[in-house]
Amino acid sequence: MARRASPSRRPAPVLPVARVCVDVPLPHLDRPFDYLIPATQSEAAQPGTRVRVRFAGQLVDGWLLERVADSDHPGRLSYLERVVSPEQVLHPEVLAAARAVAARYAGSLADVLRLAVPPRHARVEAEPTPTAPSPEVPLPRSSTSDAPDSPGWAAYPAGPALLRALTARRAPRAVWTALPGEDWPARFAEAAAATVAAGQGVVAVVADGRDLDRLDAALTARLGPGRHVALSAALGPAERYRRFLRASRGQVPVVIGTRAAALAPVADLGLVAIWDDGDDLHAEPRAPYPHAREILLIRAQLAGAAALVAGYTRTAEAQQLLVTGWAQPVTADRATVRQRAPRVTPTGDEPELARDPTAAAARLPHLAWRAARDALAAGAPVLVQVPRRGYLPAVACADCRTPARCPHCAGPLQLPAAGQVATCRWCGRPAPDRRCARCGGQRLRAAVVGARRTAEELGRAFPQYPVRTSGREEVLARVPGRPAVVVATPGAEPIADGGYGAVLLLDTWALLTRADLRAGEETLRRWLAAAALARPASAGGTVVVVADGGLPPVQALLRFDPGWYAERELADRRALGFPPAVRVATVTGTPTAVADLLAAADLPEATEVLGPVPVPGREQEEAELERMLLRAPRAAGARLAAALHAAAGVRSARKVRDPVRIQIDPVELW
DNA sequence: TCAATCCGTATC
DNA sequence: ATACGGATTGAC
Numbered sequence: 001m002a003r004r005a006s007p008s009r010r011p012a013p014v015l016p017v018a019r020v021c022v023d024v025p026l027p028h029l030d031r032p033f034d035y036l037i038p039a040t041q042s043e044a045a046q047p048g049t050r051v052r053v054r055f056a057g058q059l060v061d062g063w064l065l066e067r068v069a070d071s072d073h074p075g076r077l078s079y080l081e082r083v084v085s086p087e088q089v090l091h092p093e094v095l096a097a098a099r100a101v102a103a104r105y106a107g108s109l110a111d112v113l114r115l116a117v118p119p120r121h122a123r124v125e126a127e128p129t130p131t132a133p134s135p136e137v138p139l140p141r142s143s144t145s146d147a148p149d150s151p152g153w154a155a156y157p158a159g160p161a162l163l164r165a166l167t168a169r170r171a172p173r174a175v176w177t178a179l180p181g182e183d184w185p186a187r188f189a190e191a192a193a194a195t196v197a198a199g200q201g202v203v204a205v206v207a208d209g210r211d212l213d214r215l216d217a218a219l220t221a222r223l224g225p226g227r228h229v230a231l232s233a234a235l236g237p238a239e240r241y242r243r244f245l246r247a248s249r250g251q252v253p254v255v256i257g258t259r260a261a262a263l264a265p266v267a268d269l270g271l272v273a274i275w276d277d278g279d280d281l282h283a284e285p286r287a288p289y290p291h292a293r294e295i296l297l298i299r300a301q302l303a304g305a306a307a308l309v310a311g312y313t314r315t316a317e318a319q320q321l322l323v324t325g326w327a328q329p330v331t332a333d334r335a336t337v338r339q340r341a342p343r344v345t346p347t348g349d350e351p352e353l354a355r356d357p358t359a360a361a362a363r364l365p366h367l368a369w370r371a372a373r374d375a376l377a378a379g380a381p382v383l384v385q386v387p388r389r390g391y392l393p394a395v396a397c398a399d400c401r402t403p404a405r406c407p408h409c410a411g412p413l414q415l416p417a418a419g420q421v422a423t424c425r426w427c428g429r430p431a432p433d434r435r436c437a438r439c440g441g442q443r444l445r446a447a448v449v450g451a452r453r454t455a456e457e458l459g460r461a462f463p464q465y466p467v468r469t470s471g472r473e474e475v476l477a478r479v480p481g482r483p484a485v486v487v488a489t490p491g492a493e494p495i496a497d498g499g500y501g502a503v504l505l506l507d508t509w510a511l512l513t514r515a516d517l518r519a520g521e522e523t524l525r526r527w528l529a530a531a532a533l534a535r536p537a538s539a540g541g542t543v544v545v546v547a548d549g550g551l552p553p554v555q556a557l558l559r560f561d562p563g564w565y566a567e568r569e570l571a572d573r574r575a576l577g578f579p580p581a582v583r584v585a586t587v588t589g590t591p592t593a594v595a596d597l598l599a600a601a602d603l604p605e606a607t608e609v610l611g612p613v614p615v616p617g618r619e620q621e622e623a624e625l626e627r628m629l630l631r632a633p634r635a636a637g638a639r640l641a642a643a644l645h646a647a648a649g650v651r652s653a654r655k656v657r658d659p660v661r662i663q664i665d666p667v668e669l670w
Numbered sequence: 671t672c673a674a675t676c677c678g679t680a681t682c
Numbered sequence: 683a684t685a686c687g688g689a690t691t692g693a694c
Contacts, residue, residue: 020682026683033682056681057685073682653679 012042015067023061028649030108034071048088052081091265106641107288116263121241150190166194173327176310180532185218200270202254207279231257262295272296273308278315283667312528319566320580341560342534342541346549368544371502376483380501397436410576490526499535508547517669524553583637589660601647604636
């Protein structure tokens with residue numbers, strides 16, 4: 001009666017059962033399935049390998065999570081079809097983190113593993129191992145010294161202690177607010193070197209390729225060649241897998257990269273680090289939409305590793321780490337900040353037409369024009385930051401321009417049409433009688449993004465200097481320390497040799513009134529990133545921000561005090577019920593699908609359900625989508641995610657129609 | 671009484 | 683998803 005199961009196949013003599021995570025996207029199949037390991041494959045079938053298995057009649061990819069002696073499954077087990085490769089690319093520490101990430105974000109393990117391990121490239125896997133420097137080779141700088149060689153960290157009272165703690169494997173956790181002009185890649189490299197000197201591995205994540213290049217260079221300078229790899233989506237599949245393998249095989253102690261590197265393997269993880277955690281590039285756009293910072297913090301927590309959350313600014317999430325005592329601040333004292341910071345001046349946005357025809361030509365406020373002119377005359381380059389197009393129009397108080405919020409749930413308001421009553425984008429309630437929280441005004445105006453100032457206009461204002469642009473199409477990494485006008489969009493500001501003489505922050509109105517919860521924080525982040533490239537005030541460095549000096553982000557910029565702003569921001573979010581003070585989930589889909597899912601969800605008691613609201617900007621979709629917003633106390637966050645994942649499972653087990661998208665603490669909340 | 675079909679359920 | 687089983691319904 002030998003049917004399909006070939007009689008020649010017999011189970012492996014030891015630990016014959018493989019627990020396998022099958023690579024299918026259905027949430028109700030998000031658990032391991034047991035398979036028999038054929039004796040012939042026993043050697044190859046190690047935990048962390050890729051396998052092929054027959055599942056529901058078809059061949060699918062899977063991950064061999066672990067080997068056990070026997071199975072709880074009451075039915076008959078199938079054999080593994082084959083072990084794709086003996087390479088153990090899924091490390092136990094990464095698996096544990098991936099499980100926690102899936103749970104945190106109401107997602108499936110298979111989805112997270114797809115983000116964690118790049119696609120296999122068989123030819124690369126077969127390549128002979130490149131000769132790696134022996135681990136016995138000492139670091140270029142003294143790695144045996146108890147006090148690490150890094151004067152740069154001495155500018156921060158807690159800095160040297162941070163490095164000592166890394167060297168001593170005490171797993172320090174820090175929120176580092178970098179000084180203006182700080183050479184952060186060098187500081188990151190020093191922290192990495194201290195960890196490596198202690199015999200541990202490092203994973204560091206940055207937002208984009210430009211930051212990655214800088215960190216790459218700093219690590220090469222500090223650690224020497226061949227001690228780290230840089231992973232990014234921009235690499236081809238072969239090179240990406242080649243570098244991943246070097247990390248996975250323990251040939252390098254340090255991995256740096258963009259967000260997908262947050263789950264990269266290193267031996268004995270000692271430090272996770274993220275630069276500029278407020279950049280929205282750190283948010284993964286694929287399910288389950290995890291944020292690189294959260295992934296890294298989960299890893300640090302589970303592995304007992306150190307953590308470094310860093311930037312010129314401080315996010316509300318970083319502030320939350322400080323408030324809960326999970327991490328300690330690494331911040332310079334005020335005297336040092338004053339010494340390093342440029343002079344910052346706010347100005348109104350009315351160009352003084354009569355006084356200055358050239359300024360008017362560029363639609364530049366007089367003060368901004370004068371700062372630029374003086375810096376150019378002094379032989380320094382000038383940076384002009386202009387926002388990119390394409391922000392959602394918001395509604396703001398017509399008198400003081402404070403973004404208008406719903407009196408019921410504090411969501412942002414929208415004006416369906418001129419003259420109509422404003423309604424909330426979150427809960428859908430009309431808000432006919434609301435008053436501005438700041439000034440009490442009742443009139444509203446739509447905050448329309450102004451016309452973009454072009455480089456040509458600035459060229460007309462400063463005809464004798466070259467004008468260069470850095471933006472979406474072409475991003476400049478560096479400009480020489482000579483007079484020139486550099487026009488850049490946020491995130492594309494080149495570094496200037498010797499620093500910029502003046503930095504002009506224009507069209508700030510568009511940034512500040514974005515219809516987004518994070519508008520203020522994001523504005524300050526972009527300003528500080530640009531202002532940090534200016535010379536110190538003592539060397540003539542000036543920043544002119546075209547905005548009302550009374551606005552909190554402007555205040556924070558004037559004082560160069562992102563910590564103050566973060567405290568305020570977190571307090572606001574607590575008062576309004578936003579992350580990270582609370583846990584939020586959004587559920588998006590067709591009205592019936594969303595209602596179905598929520599009906600099936602066993603939500604924690606304290607969950608507040610807001611909505612539904614129509615989802616904007618999806619004109620072509622055949623079915624109209626809507627979104628519900630759920631919020632729960634942080635303590636109930638795990639239960640909220642579990643309830644939504646389970647409900648998605650119940651739904652997907654029944655009918656496959658009408659997918660719903662579940663996002664936990666989405667970066668964009670409007 | 672049997673067979674074609676429908677629905678629900680498990681997928682190891 | 684897809685494959686299977688048990689229930690259901692229609693025709694002989």
